[in-house]
Amino acid sequence: MAFTGFPEAALDFYDDLEIDNSKVYWELHKGTYRTAVAVPMAELTDELAAEFGSAKIFRPYRDVRFSKDKAPYKTHQGAFVAVGPATGYYVQIGAPGVRVGAGFYEASGERLAALRSAIDNAIHGAELEQLVNKYTRTGWELGGDVLKTAPRGWSTDHPRIELLRHKSLTIARDYGFDEIIHSAALVKQIRKDWRAATPLIDWVCRHG
Template sequence: MDFTRLFRFLRDLNTNNHKEWMDAHRKEYHTVRDSYKKWLETLDAELSATDPDYEHTPAGKALNRINNNLLYHPNKPVYKDNFGAVLDKSPVKSEFYIHLGISESFIAGGFYRPEKNILASIRDAIDYDGEELRKILGKPSFKKLFGGGLYDDRLKGNPKGYTKDHPQIELLRYKSYVVVHELSEKEITSPGFMEEVISVYRKLLPFRNYLSKAITV
């Protein structure tokens, strides 16, 4: 996979973010996209061999559309400046997400703004056994990889049903349960990028498994 070509295409698209340019360069878009899909298929197979509980995710299902949804976000550009993909895709699992873009690139895991019932189940798990989640987040190797801790998306007050003196109130205030590992373009374009993604996947598993268990038990 030529990731340098992928970033070059995204930069050109960002500079010429309109349908006429995309129509004129659609062949290049398809070449880059299809090459990335093949890379995702190889990664999918590697992750399947790494994790017996991994959910096979076809590249076409994993890869997000490059078009922004202008019906709900009319002020956004026509096209995104990134390729986003969700692997290990299952309704009963937290996400494993890869975001390659010109403004930011990262690997993330967890639930971003989950539905009300999922969020309630996660909070129930934290109420019951929040120390287990703290141990996962506090492990030195985990902190080194996901240095920012949980993505900062939380309530100013307390969630309904929990008081401010609850021992896990800081964890319970989150609206998203996501950790992020930032990537540089140099890392992405290096020969060992796939191995790095697999390594991050493995280190994410305890966190993602905690959340997945929370919504299924």
């Protein structure tokens, strides 16, 4: 079926889950999760698949084996379209509403070294710097795992040291509770956002 928007029940579901993250709550409301969250997310990503590829819709369960936080359920539902190793397009819904993003979410040592080498390059690094500046000027939030100091082997006065510090690099945009998240128009908006993010994805895939 065509995506018609996330219902208000999806936001209410996650509001309550943040308060009572328990199996009892989940079992009582798993029907709401399916109809208000899982099914609409599948419909949304299906409509985007022809252009961007099939999405992995993440399981709602947390891996608590090595975590002090034993809350069993994620407080958002995410979906990811991979176009490279840990690189691609992202969308999620949770209590704060809808968030979209793109970038590389982690990198092996060898791949990270290749990306940093490209950032160091005058031409390729300047290209990424221009992209990032454009995104931040147009309302995207720059994110990722960032070192507090320069990575080993790089000077703190490198002209692109802020980019070199990134162990992952993402851009994201929030739609929160905007009315668009409850309508079919969200598909068009996310398509527009992901198209805008494609130059970043392409840069990462070329150099990493």
